Amino acid sequence: xxxxxxxEKVAALGExxxxxxxxxxxxxxxPRGLSEDTVRFIxxxxxxxxxxxxxxxxxxxxxxxxxxxTWARVHYPKIDxxxxxxxxxxxxxxxxxxLDEVDPKLLETYKKLGIPLHEQMALAGVAVDAVFDSVSVAxxxxxxxxxAGVIFCPISxxxxxxxxxxxxxxxxxxxxxxxxxxxxxxxxxxDGSFVYVPKGVRCPMELSTYFRINASETGQFERTLxxxxxxxxxxxxxxxxxxxxxxxxxxxxxxxxxxxxxAEIKYSTVQNWYPGDEDGVGGIYNFVTKRGDCRGRNSxxxxxQVETGSAITWKYPSCILRGDxxxxxxxxxxxxxxxxxxxxxxxxxxxxxxxxxxxxSKGISAGKAQNTYRGLVxxxxxxxxxRNYTQCDxxxxxxxxxxxxxxxxxxxxxxxxxxxxxxxxKIAEDQLFYCTxxxxxxxxxxxxxxxxxxxxxxxxxxxxxxxxxxxxxGISLEGSVG
Amino acid sequence: xxxxxxxLDERRADAAARFAAAGVxxxxxxxxxxxxxxxxxxxxxxDAAVEWSxxxxxxxxxxxxxxxxxxxxxxxxxxxxxxxxxxxAASLARARRGFAARVPKGVAAGTVDFEWSGSGSGRALIxxxxxxxxxxxxNNRTDGFSNIGVEIVTGANARVTHLRVANRGANAVQVEEYxxxxxxxxxxxxxxxxxxxxLSRAEFQIALSGAGASAALSGVSVLADGAHADITxxxxxxxxxxxxTQLFKKVAGGASRAIYQGRIAVAEGAVKSDSRxxxxxxxxxxxxxxxxxxxxxxxTDDVKCAHGAAxxxxxxxxxxxxxxxxxxxxxxxxxxxRAFLGEAVDEIADEALRGHMWSLVEEALxxxxxx
Numbered sequence: 105x106x107x108x109x110x111x112e113k114v115a116a117l118g119e120x121x122x123x124x125x126x127x128x129x130x131x132x133x134x135p136r137g138l139s140e141d142t143v144r145f146i147x148x149x150x151x152x153x154x155x156x157x158x159x160x161x162x163x164x165x166x167x168x169x170x171x172x173x174t175w176a177r178v179h180y181p182k183i184d185x186x187x188x189x190x191x192x193x194x195x196x197x198x199x200x201x202x203l204d205e206v207d208p209k210l211l212e213t214y215k216k217l218g219i220p221l222h223e224q225m226a227l228a229g230v231a232v233d234a235v236f237d238s239v240s241v242a243x244x245x246x247x248x249x250x251x252a253g254v255i256f257c258p259i260s261x262x263x264x265x266x267x268x269x270x271x272x273x274x275x276x277x278x279x280x281x282x283x284x285x286x287x288x289x290x291x292x293x294x295d296g297s298f299v300y301v302p303k304g305v306r307c308p309m310e311l312s313t314y315f316r317i318n319a320s321e322t323g324q325f326e327r328t329l330x331x332x333x334x335x336x337x338x339x340x341x342x343x344x345x346x347x348x349x350x351x352x353x354x355x356x357x358x359x360x361x362x363x364x365x366x367a368e369i370k371y372s373t374v375q376n377w378y379p380g381d382e383d384g385v386g387g388i389y390n391f392v393t394k395r396g397d398c399r400g401r402n403s404x405x406x407x408x409q410v411e412t413g414s415a416i417t418w419k420y421p422s423c424i425l426r427g428d429x430x431x432x433x434x435x436x437x438x439x440x441x442x443x444x445x446x447x448x449x450x451x452x453x454x455x456x457x458x459x460x461x462x463x464x465s466k467g468i469s470a471g472k473a474q475n476t477y478r479g480l481v482x483x484x485x486x487x488x489x490x491r492n493y494t495q496c497d498x499x500x501x502x503x504x505x506x507x508x509x510x511x512x513x514x515x516x517x518x519x520x521x522x523x524x525x526x527x528x529x530k531i532a533e534d535q536l537f538y539c540t541x542x543x544x545x546x547x548x549x550x551x552x553x554x555x556x557x558x559x560x561x562x563x564x565x566x567x568x569x570x571x572x573x574x575x576x577x578g579i580s581l582e583g584s585v586g
Numbered sequence: 587x588x589x590x591x592x593x594l595d596e597r598r599a600d601a602a603a604r605f606a607a608a609g610v611x612x613x614x615x616x617x618x619x620x621x622x623x624x625x626x627x628x629x630x631x632x633d634a635a636v637e638w639s640x641x642x643x644x645x646x647x648x649x650x651x652x653x654x655x656x657x658x659x660x661x662x663x664x665x666x667x668x669x670x671x672x673x674x675a676a677s678l679a680r681a682r683r684g685f686a687a688r689v690p691k692g693v694a695a696g697t698v699d700f701e702w703s704g705s706g707s708g709r710a711l712i713x714x715x716x717x718x719x720x721x722x723x724x725n726n727r728t729d730g731f732s733n734i735g736v737e738i739v740t741g742a743n744a745r746v747t748h749l750r751v752a753n754r755g756a757n758a759v760q761v762e763e764y765x766x767x768x769x770x771x772x773x774x775x776x777x778x779x780x781x782x783x784x785l786s787r788a789e790f791q792i793a794l795s796g797a798g799a800s801a802a803l804s805g806v807s808v809l810a811d812g813a814h815a816d817i818t819x820x821x822x823x824x825x826x827x828x829x830x831t832q833l834f835k836k837v838a839g840g841a842s843r844a845i846y847q848g849r850i851a852v853a854e855g856a857v858k859s860d861s862r863x864x865x866x867x868x869x870x871x872x873x874x875x876x877x878x879x880x881x882x883x884x885x886t887d888d889v890k891c892a893h894g895a896a897x898x899x900x901x902x903x904x905x906x907x908x909x910x911x912x913x914x915x916x917x918x919x920x921x922x923x924r925a926f927l928g929e930a931v932d933e934i935a936d937e938a939l940r941g942h943m944w945s946l947v948e949e950a951l952x953x954x955x956x957x
Contacts, residue, residue, distance in 0.1 A: 175616065483897075485873070500887035504854065509882040513895050518869035521898035528884050528891040 124348030134191035163280040163290030192319035238294030262298035277360035286393040296326035301336035317346035323354035332367035365400030377413035384443025387415025394421035398430035406433040422451035425459035440473030449479035454487040465496035469505035490520040602679035608672035630731035634706025668765035677735030684709035689718035705730030716741035743771040758783035770796025778805030782813030794828035804933035810953025811840020823859040839954040841873035863893035
C-alpha cells in the first residue's frame with residue numbers, strides 16, 4: 105500500500121518542474137552541425153583574437169580523434185553531434201552597457217525564474233551573470249565589484265579585455281585534451297563566467313551565474329574560469345534550468361578553478377536542468393568537467409553540489425591538492441527520480457605535503473532511477489601526512505531504482521591516512537516509527553529524516569542557495585514513505 | 587584432462603574462443619586496473635600444466651583425476667559451467683591437469699588437503715551435494731606463471747570452509763579464479779593468506795543464489811618488498827535473504843603493493859540482503875602502495891549494505907600508549923600490527939586452522955615490517 109502511494113507521489117513530482125517554459129525570442133544560430141567552420145563562426149561571433157581561434161581549432165582537431173567515454177553507468181542513444189546547433193543567441197543583443205538595453209523579454213524570463221536582474225530588486229549581496237543559451241545577457245554589480253578590484257564578467261569579454269589572465273590560466277586546470285566532452289567544450293564553448301579576485305581581496309559579495317537553455321536542438325557549452333590570487337576569497341554560485349522538451353539536449357561545460365597561496369574558492373551548484381518526464385522522455389544530458397587546482401600553499405577549494413535535474417548527469421568536480429597544506433572538499437546531494445541517471449562524484453589528488461580532503465556524498469534514488477557515486481582519492485608518494493575522510497551514503501526509495509558506489513582509494517605514502525565509509529539503505533523503519541508514534545505524519549517524518557540525511561551537505565551552501573536547495577530536496581521527498 | 591571426451595572438447599573450445607576474444611588482461615581493462623598481467627607473463631609457456639597433489643582426503647570424498655578418461659556424470663554436469671572471466675576461460679581451455687572431488691549428500695566429510703606446484707594451468711572442481719560439508723585446505727606453491735581455475739558447486743544447505751594459502755615466491759606469478767555457487771541455506775567461508783608472491787591475483791565470483799545463502803571471506807596479506815597481491819571479489823546477492831561479509835587486512839612493506847577490489851551486487855528483488863565489506867591496509871614500506879576499491883551495485887531498496895576502507899600507518903596514539911608503559915617501540919609496533927591482522931585471522935573458527943594461519947603470518951611478518 106505504502107509502496108503504491110510512494111510511486112504515485114513520486115510520479116506527481118514530475119509535474120513540479122516549474123521552469124519548463126520557453127521564451128519566445130528571435131534567435132540567431134550557427135549553421136547546424138559541427139565542423140571547423142562552426143568553430144570559426146563562434147569565434148568570429150565573439151570577436152575573438154587569433155590565438156583564441158587557434159586554441160579552439162586545436163581542440164576541435166583533437167576531439168575529432170577522440171572516442172566518447174563509455175565507462176560511466178549511464179545509458180543513452182548515440183548522440184548525433186553533426187545534427188545539433190552549437191551556438192544560439194537572442195538577436196539584438198549587442199555588447200550591452202546597461203540593463204536598460206537588455207531585451208525586456210529576457211529580463212522577464214529571469215524574473216520568472218526567480219533571478220531578478222535589476223540591481224535594486226536583486227538579492228542583496230549577490231552579483232549575477234545571466235547566461236542565456238550561448239551568450240551572457242546581463243551581469244550585475246560589476247561596478248561595485250570593480251571597486252574592490254574583482255573582475256566578474258562573461259568569459260568572452262575577459263578574452264577581449266584581460267587576454268593575459270585568460271591566456272595564463274585557461275586550460276591550465278582542464279587541458280584541451282582532457283576528455284571527450286571537455287575537448288568538445290574547448291572547441292565550441294560560447295559563454296560562461298570569468299572571475300579574478302586579486303591578491304588579498306575578500307570578494308565583497310557572492311558571485312553567481314545563472315545558466316538558462318532556451319533554444320531547441322542546441323547544446324550549451326559554457327566555460328567558467330575562476331582565479332583566486334594570493335590570500336583572496338570568493339564564493340561562487342551556479343544555477344541552471346531549461347525548458348521541458350521531448351528532445352535531449354547536451355550541456356557540456358568546463359569549470360576551472362585556480363587557488364594560489366592562502367586563497368580560498370567556494371563553488372556551489374544547484375543543478376536543476378530539465379530532468380525529462382516521468383517516462384524518461386526528454387531532459388538534459390549534463391556532461392560536465394569541473395576541476396579545481398589548489399596551486400598555492402594553504403589554499404582551499406570547496407565544491408558543494410545539489411544535483412536534482414538532468415536526464416543524465418556525468419560530473420566529477422575534483423581537486424588537485426598541489427600546494428602544501430592545501431584543502432579540498434566535496435559535498436554532494438544527488439537526487440535521481442523516474443528514469444534519471446546520475447553518475448557523479450569527485451577526485452581528490454593529493455600531491456603536496458599535509459594536504460587534506462573531505463568527501464561527503466548523499467545519493468537518493470527513486471522511481472526507476474540509477475544513481476552512482478564514483479570517486480577517487482589518490483595519494484602520491486610525496487604527499488606526506490595527507491589525510492582524507494570520505495563518507496558516501498545512499499538512500500533508496502522503491503524497489504526498482506539503483507544506488508551504486510564505486511570508490512577508488514589509492515595510497516602511495518605510508519604517512520597518509522585515508523578513511524572511507526559507505527552505507528546503502530532505505531529509510532529506517534525505527535526512525536519512521538519513532539516520529540509517527542509522536543504524532544508526526546509519515547510524510548513529514550520522511551522529510552525530517554531525509555533532511556537529516558542531507559544536512560551535512562545543505563549546511564555547506566550559502567544562505568541564498570540553501571533555501572532553494574532545501575525546497576528542491578523537499579519536493580523530491582514528498583511521498584517517499586515506503 | 588581426458589582428451590577424448592567430446593563434451594569436454596566442446597567446453598574447452600568455447601573457453602578458448604572466449605579467451606581469444608578477450609585476450610590476456612592488462613591494466614586498461616577496468617577489472618585489471620591495478621594488476622598488469624600482460625607484461626608479467628610475457629614468454630610464459632601456455633601449454634605447461636601445474637602439478638597437483640591431494641595430501642589427505644577422507645574416504646567419504648570421491649576424487650577423480652581430470653587427466654583420466656571416463657569422467658563420472660557429476661564431473662560432466664559441472665565442470666566449466668560456472669561463470670568465467672578471461673583467465674578462467676584460459677585455465678579451462680588449457681589445463682591438462684587437475685582434479686575433481688565430490689562429497690555425497692548429507693556427509694560431513696572433514697578436510698581435503700591439497701597443493702599446487704610447478705607452473706602452468708590447472709583446474710579443480712569441488713561438488714558438495716545437499717547438506718554435505720567440507721573443509722578445503724589449499725596450498726599454492728607454484729613457481730613461475732600459474733593459472734588455476736577452481737569451481738565450487740554446492741547443493742542446498744551445504745557448507746564449505748576454504749583455507750587458501752599462497753606462499754611467498756620471488757618468481758611466482760599466481761593467477762587464481764574461484765567460481766562459487768552457494769545454494770539455498772548454504773554457506774561458503776573462505777580464509778585467504780597471501781605471503782607475497784611476485785604477483786598474485788585471486789579472483790572470486792560468488793553467487794548467492796538461494797534464500798539463506800551466505801558467504802564470509804576474510805584474508806590477510808603480509809607482503810615484503812617486491813610483492814604484489816591482488817584480491818578481487820564479486821559477490822552477487824541474486825535472491826532475497828542472503829548475507830555476505832568480507833574482512834581483509836593487509837600489511838605492505840618495502841616496495842610491495844596490496845590491492846583489494848570488491849564488488850557486491852544486489853539484484854532487483856533481492857530484498858533483505860545484508861552485506862558488509864571492510865578492507866584495511868597498513869603501509870610499512872616507504873615505497874609501498876595500497877589500492878582499495880570496495881564497490882556496491884544495488885538494485886533494490888530493502889537492503890543493508892555497508893563498506894569501509896582505510897589506509898594508513900599505525901595509530902600514533904596507540905603507539906604512544908604502549909611506549910608510555912615501557913614497551914620498546916619495535917615491540918609496540920609488532921603488537922599493534924598483530925592486533926590489526928588478528929581481527930581477520932580470528933574469523934577462522936577452527937582452532938587448528940587459525941593456529942596455522944598465525945604461524946604463516948609470523949613467518950612473513952618480519953619481511954613486511956621492512957620500511
